[in-house]
C-alpha cells in the first residue's frame with residue numbers, strides 16, 4: 512500500500528457539505544497520484560463515505576486499491592454492544608456499501624477502553640476473518656495505552672493513531688512496540704485538522720457544521736480528534752513556527768506529512784483532503800527527500816516548548 516493514503520471522513524459529514532461529484536473527484540485525484548490506501552468508517556455520513564468509495568472502486572477495478580473501514584459507533588459506546596452478532600451486521604452493511612465480498616481491513620472505531628481487554632471481542636474479530644467477512648482487523652485508538660494493549664493481541668494487524676508534529680507521544684513506546692510486533696501503524700489527523708498547513712490565523716472561522724467549530728472542547732467526541740487536542744490559538748502560533756521549517760519546494764502541509772512517513776514504524780499516513788488539489792499535493796509527499804536531522808530537532812523543540820504541557824499527558 513502507498514505510504515501516503517487518503518482519509519475520507521471529509522467525504523461523509525462533520526466538515527460541512529461535500530457534493531457527490533466533488534467527493535469522487537478527490538478520490539480520483541488521489542488514486543491518479545499514486546494513493547492506493549483509503550480509510551473510511553461505517554458512520555462517516557452514516558455510510559455515505561463508504562458508498563462513495565464503493566462507486567469509486569467500481570470504476571477502478573484491477574488497480575489494487577485497498578480500503579480500511581471501521582465499526583462500533585452505530586450504537587451507544589458501551590462494551591456490551593461489541594458482540595459478534597453486531598459485528599456481523601455492521602460488516603455486512605459495510606460490504607454492501609463498498610460493493611465488496613470481503614473487506615480488506617476493519618478497525619474497531621475508538622471503542623471504550625474496556626473493550627481492548629475483552630477476549631470475547633477479539634475472538635469475535637477472529638471469527639469475522641475466518642468467515643471471510645474481512646481479510647484482517649485492526650484498531651483505531653485514542654490513547655497510547657490503548658494502542659499498547661491492542662498491539663499485545665496476536666491477531667491485530669494495524670493500529671490507527673493520531674501522530675503528527677503536534678502529537679509526538681506515540682514515538683515514545685507505541686511505534687517501537689508496533690514495529691517489534693509487526694503491527695502496521697496508520698497515522699491519522701496528520702495535519703492536526705489542517706493547522707499544520709499553516710494557513711489559519713487566530714481569526715479563522717469554520718462553518719457551524721464543521722467539527723472544528725463544534726468539537727473544540729470535545730463536546731461531540733474526543734477532544735483530541737480536533738486540532739489534535741491543541742487549543743486553536745496555541746496551535747496557530749506553533750504552526751507559524753513550524754511552517755518556517757519547510758524545505759524549498761515543499762509546503763508546510765507536505766513537510767508535516769514527510770515528517771510522519773519518515774518515523775520508523777509508520778506504515779501509511781492518511782491526510783483528509785477537501786479538494787483534488789489537496790489530495791494531489793499530499794500524495795506528492797511520498798517522493799520528497801527525507802527531512803534533515805536539524806529539521807527533526809526543530810520539530811521536537813517546537814513541541815517541547817509550545818505543546819507538550821497541553822497534550823502529552825492526555826493521549
Ligand SMILES: NC(=O)c1ccc[n+]([C@@H]2O[C@H](COP(=O)([O-])OP(=O)(O)OC[C@H]3O[C@@H](n4cnc5c(N)ncnc54)[C@H](OP(=O)(O)O)[C@@H]3O)[C@@H](O)[C@H]2O)c1
Pocket residue numbers: 517518519520521526550551581620621651652671699700701702703704705706708710736764765781782783784785788789790792793
Ligand atoms: N476516530 C478515528 O478513527 C478517526 C478520527 C479522525 C480522523 N480519522 C481518519 O483520519 C483522516 C485524517 O484526519 P482528519 O481528516 O481528521 O485531519 P487532517 O488530515 O489532519 O486534516 C484535514 C484538513 O487539512 C487540510 N488539508 C488537507 N490537505 C491539505 C493541503 N495539501 N494543504 C492545505 N491544507 C490541507 C484541510 O483543511 P481545510 O478543510 O481547512 O481545507 C483538511 O480538511 C480522516 O479523514 C479519517 O479517515 C479517524
